[in-house]
Amino acid sequence: MAGIKAIVFNTIFLIILNVVSANVQVKTNSGVVEGIEVKSILKDEKYYSFLGIPYGEPPVEDLRFMPPKPHKNWEGVLAAKKEKKPCAQFNFAIRDTSEYGFYGVEDCLHLSIHTPKIPSTSQNVNLPIIVLFINEQFRVMPNISKEFGPDFFMKEGVIIVSVNHRLASLGFLSMEDDLLPGNNGLRDVILALKWIKDNIHNFGGNPNKITLMGQQEGAVLVEILLHSPKAKGLYHGAILQSGTVWNSLYFTGKARERAIEFSKQMEEHATTTTFMLKRFADVPAEKLLDSEHMAVHADEARAIQRGIIPFGPVIEHDHPEAIITKLPEEGLVNIEVPIMIGYTSREALEANKNFFVRPQFLTYADRDFLVMIPIRAGFHFTVNDKIYFRAVKDIKDFYFDEGYVKNSKPGEYITYMSDVLSFYPIDYAVRKYSKESKSDVFYYTFDFSGELNNRKIDALKEARNYDGTWGATVGDDLCYLFVCKKIKKAYKEAMEQNDSEEMQVLDNMVRMWTNFAKTGNPTPPGDKFTWKPATPENKECLLINEELQMKTKLHEDRVKFWDDWIKKYKEMAKDSVVKDEL
Structure with a gap:
């Protein structure tokens, strides 16, 4: 009996010992954090995760709508073993998701760190870092550590950090004054980057090799930081995926008007900042976020031919704490770090998936054609004037085989929408940066379609028409x-195959992205491929598919069309409006 007890005791002891050995502690300037050892999807690999480390005080009560404050130091050991909830948000039905409506919390200023190695007294570790940002329209943010595993970056010796920051009105409400200038969501990020720079060496990171990486509006956030003196010195490179600040969707102005209208629609009408903050202080976050659409008139976007985000980054008035005070186009670009920038070949496929399920709806797309001016061009049309319809005809004649949107060819409409929503603004950014930036610009198009194209596969699962569904959609x-x-x-199945195209594409991308984080060059000397930086003359672009190919002047006919179209109608504008002559 005593022998059995001894065996049971020893077994329990070993189990406890194994659990404890899976935890790892790191001392930071804020206090000690305890993370977990994680088994990688890759055979015999592991890494360490520290989840939900606070970098800012909870932005609640008196700190709601206010700039973030650094988190106070903690006593004892902070458990960082579970991912915290993301910042409060209202998930709208842009695509299939398990979370619709309100979710998240206001106490959300946390970051998570994944590292392949922890320094010890016998081992000095000095790894590059990628800080990852993903959000959609500054309104929705995934729980990054739960949805995106860092396994492949861990294998290549690159630390991944993700940052929660405030979204929508909670992060970007602005009255265009000193008390409520807007952009507190960006201030959150800058505070987090300062924490990372001061503490990442404790996790094996090199504070002088920090690359910012953003996808969709996460890329826009990163790009704004490239233009902000407040973020200078906090990063050493940038990766911009499927988003650019040059898109007409951003910096639409009227932030104060929108805030006042928002308060009016919320039945908390306020025309001064102090009164607005007082009226909004006790409004539940769910009510605030669910009501934001009321800040924008239903016909406003159509009237100015630009998309509108109710509450996103703003150009601030000139004050000591301003993040950005002028539009990027108001002066020469002065970016001193290397940039990777690109897009997926069928960016708008997911957002327009209903046209593949019910192609007959394209009849309405043709009848009430959506005109979008892709960049901030300084003009808009008077809707329904003859000249407006002439501009529509120009677009239709170029993009649609017979000059109208056909039910049988949704692919033509996807090309148009992809160009105005993503490709042309990104290509425009490449031209600006390659001409004016001091560092290299690496331009790419992701075109591969395979079993890991998660968002494209989801978008087409009920499709009846597959015209134009080649390539990749946003996020793939x-x-x-x-x-x-x-x-x-799907990864486990792909890794079991000797000739998996998916793994070939993945290996190439991970190698290039991690090389960029390490050296500022995705294909440094000695690499088996050379990704040439873009030049203003040729716009060298890497086409990512089963094989890597360098292209020059990709889709130049489409670029020229928009260059000419914008120039033509801008010259006709009077007081920024293109309208019929009386």
Whole structure:
């Protein structure tokens, strides 16, 4: 009996010992954090995760709508073993998701760190860092550590950090004054980057090799920081995926008007900042976020031919704490770090998936054609004037085989929408940066279609028409860099194959992205491929598919069309409006 007890005791002891050995503690300037050892999807690999480390005080009560304050130091050991909830947000039905409506919390200023190695007294570790930002329209943010596994980056010796920051009105409400200038969501990020720079060496990171990486509006956030003196010195490179600050969707102005209208629609009418903050102080976050659409008139976007985000980054008035005080186009670009920038070949496929399910709806798309001016061009049309319809005809004649949107060819409409929403603004950014920036610009197009194209596969699962569904939609490239946990099984199946095209594409991308984090060059000397930086003359662009190919002047006919179209109608504008002559 005593022998059995001894065996049971020893077994329990070993189990406890194994659990404890899976934890790891790191001392930071804020206090000690305890993370966990994680088994990688890759055989015999592991890494360490520290989840939900606070970098800012909870932005609640008197700190709601206010700039963030650094988190106070803590006593004892902070458990960082579970991912915290993301910042409060209202998830709208842009695409299939398990979370619709309100979710998240206001106490959300946390960051998570994944590292392949921890320094010890016998081992000095000095790894590059990628800080990852993903959000959609500054309104929705995934729980990054839960949805995107860092396994492949861990294998290559690159630390991944993700940052929670405030979204929508909670992060970007602005009255255009000193008390409420807007952009507190950006201030959150800058505070987090300062914490990372001061503490990342404790996790094996090199504070002088920090690359910012953003996808969709996460890329826009990163790009704004490139233009902000407040973020200078906090990063050493940038990766911009499927988003650019040059898109007409951003910096639409009227932030104060929008805030006042918002308060009016909320029945908390306020015309001064102090009164607005007082009226909004006790309004539940769910009510605030669910009501934001009321700040924008239903016909406003159509009237100015630009998309409108109710509450996003703003150009601030000139004050000591301003993040950005002028539009990027108001002066020469002065960026001193290397940039990777690109897009997926069928960016708008997901957002327009209903046209593949019900192609007959394209009849309405033709009848009430959506005109979008892709960049801030300084003009808009008077809707329904003859000249407006002439501009519509120009677009239709170029993009549609017979000059109208046909039910049988949704692919033509996807090309148009992809160009105005993503490709042309990104190509425009490449031209600006390659001409004016002091560092290299690496331009890419992700075109591969395979079993890891998670968002494209989801978008087309009920499709009846597959015209124009080649290539990749927005976000598909992320699943060739990270382990998209929703399709984790697909990675295991791909890795078991000797000739998996998916793994070939993934290996190439991870190698280039991590090389960029390490050296500022995705294909440094000695690499088996050379990704040439873009030049203003040729716009060298890497086409990512089963094989890597360098292209020059990609889709130049489409670029020229928009260059000419914008120039033509801008010259006709009077007081920024293009309208019929009386």
